Amino acid sequence: MKRRKFLRSAAAAGxxxxxxxxxxxxxxxxxxxxxxxxxxxxxxxxxxxxxxxxNGGNDGxxxxxxxxxxxxxxxxxxxxxxxxxxxxxLNGVANTGLHPxxxxxxxxxxxxxxxxxxxxxxxxxxxxxxxxxxxxxSASDAxxxxxxxxxxxxxxxxxxGYPLDYPNAANPDxxxxxxxxxxxxxxxxxxxxxxxxxxxxxxxxAWPARIDDPAPxxxxxxxLTYIRTIARQSKSYAxxxxxxxxxxxxxxxxxxxNYLGDILKLIARLIKGGLKSRLYLVELGGFDTxxxxxxxxxxxxxAHANLLKLLSDAIFAFQRDLxxxxxxxxxxxxxxxxxxxxxKGNDSNGTDHGAAAPxxxxxxxxxxxxxGANPTIPQNATFDDNLPMQHDFRxxxxxxxxxxxxxxxxxxxxxxxxxxxxxxxxxxxxxTTSIDEYQNLDAQLTVVASPNPMVERTQxxxxxxxSGFTTVHLIDPLGxxxxxxxxxxxxxxxxxxxxxxxxxxxxxxxxxxxxxxxQKTEPLVIVQ
Numbered sequence: 001m002k003r004r005k006f007l008r009s010a011a012a013a014g015x016x017x018x019x020x021x022x023x024x025x026x027x028x029x030x031x032x033x034x035x036x037x038x039x040x041x042x043x044x045x046x047x048x049x050x051x052x053x054x055n056g057g058n059d060g061x062x063x064x065x066x067x068x069x070x071x072x073x074x075x076x077x078x079x080x081x082x083x084x085x086x087x088x089x090l091n092g093v094a095n096t097g098l099h100p101x102x103x104x105x106x107x108x109x110x111x112x113x114x115x116x117x118x119x120x121x122x123x124x125x126x127x128x129x130x131x132x133x134x135x136x137x138s139a140s141d142a143x144x145x146x147x148x149x150x151x152x153x154x155x156x157x158x159x160x161g162y163p164l165d166y167p168n169a170a171n172p173d174x175x176x177x178x179x180x181x182x183x184x185x186x187x188x189x190x191x192x193x194x195x196x197x198x199x200x201x202x203x204x205x206a207w208p209a210r211i212d213d214p215a216p217x218x219x220x221x222x223x224l225t226y227i228r229t230i231a232r233q234s235k236s237y238a239x240x241x242x243x244x245x246x247x248x249x250x251x252x253x254x255x256x257x258n259y260l261g262d263i264l265k266l267i268a269r270l271i272k273g274g275l276k277s278r279l280y281l282v283e284l285g286g287f288d289t290x291x292x293x294x295x296x297x298x299x300x301x302x303a304h305a306n307l308l309k310l311l312s313d314a315i316f317a318f319q320r321d322l323x324x325x326x327x328x329x330x331x332x333x334x335x336x337x338x339x340x341x342x343x344k345g346n347d348s349n350g351t352d353h354g355a356a357a358p359x360x361x362x363x364x365x366x367x368x369x370x371x372g373a374n375p376t377i378p379q380n381a382t383f384d385d386n387l388p389m390q391h392d393f394r395x396x397x398x399x400x401x402x403x404x405x406x407x408x409x410x411x412x413x414x415x416x417x418x419x420x421x422x423x424x425x426x427x428x429x430x431x432t433t434s435i436d437e438y439q440n441l442d443a444q445l446t447v448v449a450s451p452n453p454m455v456e457r458t459q460x461x462x463x464x465x466x467s468g469f470t471t472v473h474l475i476d477p478l479g480x481x482x483x484x485x486x487x488x489x490x491x492x493x494x495x496x497x498x499x500x501x502x503x504x505x506x507x508x509x510x511x512x513x514x515x516x517x518x519q520k521t522e523p524l525v526i527v528q
Contacts, residue, residue, distance in 0.1 A: 056287030060357030104316025121356030181283030248273025252321030
């Protein structure tokens, strides 16, 4: 079996021993001073991030509800739309609410511990679960195939040379831990799998024996040595996890029968036990709600409501536990899903694969509020209509890397392959923009198309609050970028652009403008 193939299929901790680091040959157990200087992370931090993957494609419109367009929601998704009087209100927010099952997240928002990022996606969305998940975990463009994950590349920057001579005195613990989830590409670095996967609690009693026996001097022996190296490292990391669990405690109360809550309880205990792991991944499945998303006689209930309650209750208990243990300022949480759902509901009391959707950032150190505007629901939505991207998901990653893990901009750009604007998500010494400043600039960014609907051409009147790099794109009903209207550096102020109908099929289109760190997406109807 090839080593890279073994990396992808290893269940516990797939790690590869590179033959060289930065072009310099190394022995597997070298302890020279030069090597030891590489074993410490480039940025010292005790910050921890917990990623919660909502597997299946979460229905964003039924999670974060655009109350100001409730009438259009009824027209588009009569069979799944929530009763208006059941939507949870948020302090200081008139036009946006939460699903009635999410009282825990409502409380966190009202306490200033939740950030909602609207319409998160990427250009040219893919509606396959597998490919869309790969795009999100690798942080690649939709048309590119990358065999490393954004978290793996980040950890490789911080811990160069891994897995050579790991664990060690300075870094005795796993760099990252997957608990009850399995997104191997997310943690795959250039040389090795950077995370340990705890798919089953019984794994601690199942380590292979005889891993220290000498191997024969043959090609088979070399592969056996490689596998035993992985097993030894896995056992060392497992021992560290067990020790952290035994040292740790929980103070808060978690909901009974809540699978996600049980895992977050374990993570809180590991953090309390002194584990130095920087990242954790957990997974909550079941969000592929093509049918029976709601109960027809009570749309506040059903499969989606149950999932959102599990999510909200678990996060709320986790946050309260961290606060009681005075760990809350060290931990940041984020939810994400591989895509959202279509605007229009289907005939099975469900919704089909869509494009952009909101995501949540939670914790004491988030800049609480809503980033971006409510999605625009078309007046006459069709089954092809999607929510267009307002915020690229890699902007969220860039903000986390820069403002939470305090990486330099050039390192962030290297990890994500290009420069993405940052968003005001985190209250930290690394953060340069407040959410109030951002929202003020966002309000100044305006886009007006006239005439709208457009037949042959339309004039775009755009006001830009920032001088700098600006793009203007036309997005089709499926969420795909079909025309680059403008790209370049411009001064702030008013600008006029002309858009010609280049035989575009009739439908609900969008104009997306990105101006420095701000962006706006506005509807444009094209008719014959």
